[in-house]
Amino acid sequence: MSFGNSVEAGPSRIPLGDTSDTQQAMMEIPSTGLKFFEYRRRLFLAGLQLPTPPANCEIPATYLVPAPPDPLPAINPSDVTSTAVQRLEDVLKVEGSEELQETWENGVGRIARSLHDGKRLARGLRLGLVIKILKASWIQDGLWPKDELGRPVKPPNSPIIEGVELFPEDSMSRPEVVAEVKAAGKS
Known part of the structure; x- marks a missing residue:
């Protein structure tokens, strides 16, 4: 030492x-x-x-x-998605759907209340879906910032840090990246 x-x-x-x-x-x-x-x-x-x-x-x-x-290898969720989760994903897949009152009344509000109350959901949800549900609840509660026209503000893009691969395990699963790494190792 x-x-x-x-x-x-x-x-x-x-x-x-x-x-x-x-x-x-x-x-x-x-x-x-x-x-x-x-x-x-x-x-x-x-x-x-x-x-x-x-x-x-x-x-x-x-x-x-x-x-x-x-x-460690990533644990992939099962390919079987419940109809309720699929319906929720269909409602929220449209850009800006979190802002609509109709979306809130089509089940997003009920799930948001369950999340806020710390209740266990019957089915697991993707993180992206949970984020959209939380954003919808913040818009409904008036906690999400609005622009001068009263529309919810889009969040800024995450900063890109030069030289830092945020998900190196994902890039190593792509064949073109693996070939590039092997070629770099030989030179």
């Missing part, structure tokens, strides 16, 4: 099995910032605990850590 410019943080969980597996590649990451966040995110997605830095020294500029593991 070196205390100069970087400090070594061991893995939080060493895989059991062949001893050659424990000799994994190490990488240096900063102790703060986007690379540090991305490293912690990859550990979280792989189901591993975060390594703990030594408590007897101040925070170093960089850590020497094991390379992050691949994320």
Whole structure:
């Protein structure tokens, strides 16, 4: 363990099995910032605990850590969708449908009240659908901002952070990205 410019943080969980597996590649990451966040995110997605830095020294500029593991495979919801959920998705799939009183009365209001009351729903809902339901409830309650014409304001786009892949596990499932990564590794 070196205390100069970087400090070594061991893995939080060493895989059991062949001893050659424990000799994994190490990488240096900063102790703060986007690379540090991305490293912690990859550990979280792989189901591993975060390594703990030594408590007897101040925070170093960089850590020497094991390379992050691949994320766990995504759990896909079943292809069977209930008719109630399908009807709700059909009502909310039109752009701006959250703003309409008719949409609120066609069941969105009932589900929004259940969500606000913390009740368990009979069927799980996609996150995008839950967001639309919450937006509709905020519009109904007068909590969503309105423009000068009284229409609900569109939220701003999320910022794009240069050099940060928000969903690297999705890009690795696309064949063209896998081929590009392999080609980059050979050069």
